[in-house]
Amino acid sequence: MVGGVKIIKGVKILQKYLTRKIVVYLLTFFFAVTIDWAIPRFMPGNPINVLVSRFAALPESIKVMQSYFTQAFGLDRPLLEQYTSFWKALFRGDLGISIYLYPQPVLKVILEALPYTIAVLLPAIFVSFMVGNRLGAFVARKKRLDNTALPIFYTLTASPYFWFGILLAWFFGVVLKWFPIAGAYSYLLRRSFSWTFIKSFLYHWILPFSSLVLVMLGGWAIGMRNMIIYELEANYSRYLESCGASQKLIRKYSYRNAILPQVTGLAIQLGTAVAGTLTTEIVFSYPGIGYILMQGILNQDYFLIQGCFLFIVIGVLLANFIVDLFYLILDPRIRKTYTGEV
């Protein structure tokens, strides 16, 4: 009976924890969409004029373009109506028409680019998290190793993502000529599920992937190193030590305790990691969201920029939610951490 009550209580706490998280994510989404709607309308300067001046040479076409864009944004209607119709269009999946890739809808352009971003981003986050944490734990409190490894980790984590991409592209692509440095697959191939295509895809994927892994790895390793040093000072470690437990065993327990804050860190770092991937894609002309976004910016394709923004936000929110679930599995004491502070 007592066990049953405990489980019900646990489920309630779980529900409360998840509800609270979901509320934050929904509010964030709401906030993001509102920004997406408000910025083009309230920013100084008129994006429509910029667009028109880019496209129209003849005075008559200027008029046509101006009225087209005014209608496309719905700028001639009251603000509240504009706002609600913005949401309606969003739920219909209507993000406007891309100007850079006219006349493709923005949604289609983004959905085509999305798999490439995911293909480099997710494995990179996963691998760097695993390897970085192990490395950090391995290095901690080993004087020699620590002193050589720490500067390397700091350099990795301090370098802008895209710069590290440039560095790898230059060294492995131009000096050693081992890997291609542009595109997601050979220009001679078309997309298909053939072995040659997959091989070409992986061959092009290696450099952007490794560049992301290396930059992300530094941060995890430093975080883990600091956590382990802290955990090795903790009473339970001292106790184990006085019991004559091996260093290996003590470190194993420290690692388990130290991994939890790292998972929280993972949630915080997601935004940075996504941003890093976007810029790295530009270096390798990798046709993901980042590359599309840059084209959108260079061509002043505002619908495309706004669409990318929404997709990035949705992606980061989903990923945050997954990390939350993961944390629940990892930490049995979740209620303690969250009753004090979320």
Added chain:
Amino acid sequence: MTRKEFIYFILRNKKFVFSFCVLTFLAVLATFGPMLTPYDPLEFASFPYQPPNRDHWLGTNTFGQDLFTQLVYGLRSSLLVGLLGGGLATFIGLSIGFAAGYKGGWLDEFLMMLSNILMVLPTLALLIIIAAYLPYRGVAIQSVIIGFTAWPWTARAVRAQTMTLKTREFVDLARITGCNNLKIIWQEIMPNMMSYVFMVFILQFGGAILAATGLDFIGLGPTRGISLGIMMQQATLWSAIQLGMWWWAITPGAVITLIVASLYIMNTGLDEIFNPRLREL
């Protein structure tokens, strides 16, 4: 810690001394560098495609612009963005953290909800959407938008510290003697976390530089003038890597990495200075 002890520990800390020297050197370079070069950063100074040589210390790019000149001017704007953007983010983070932690109640709930939202919202995406619509962008505007998006984690940390400090006796004593809230925060609470505030500023400084470089690289840098991110963007757009022009594509990023890595190392060094438990290793 007396001042003498403090100076002793600072000078003994290799991490701090090293990073301090590097940063001072870069700051001097940014201040006086433009006087060392006869060119203008956007001027077509000489023949294109030159590797580093005696006349052009860091070579020239595809347009024949002198890269050393671009680098020192770019360094100037990077450090400025770090100072302004990082400073603003620290200031906002402190104010919100103090307000939320000291006042509590609904203000706390509201501010923390706001910081939660801004924390999950990817900063670069937010910066992009704001910067993309600005017809004119300069270093100052860039710093302001970075400052207004980078404060949440600082605010949360400051809030947590404020909440523990405000229950201490000396704060109660100040309250009994009738000090107003601002004075209590300013004179009783803040001095107790000065070391922490300084470290936060260093991290925000580095973060602002990285954020600005990312913005520049993606095509949303200052509309006029030069920055390290714009140098790399141009290098990428004009296929400097494919042409083997490492001096164009790699040096600017190396400088950024040097700045940010020094800041991080300085932060760790300061941590060791302020926190005796970390000191012996």
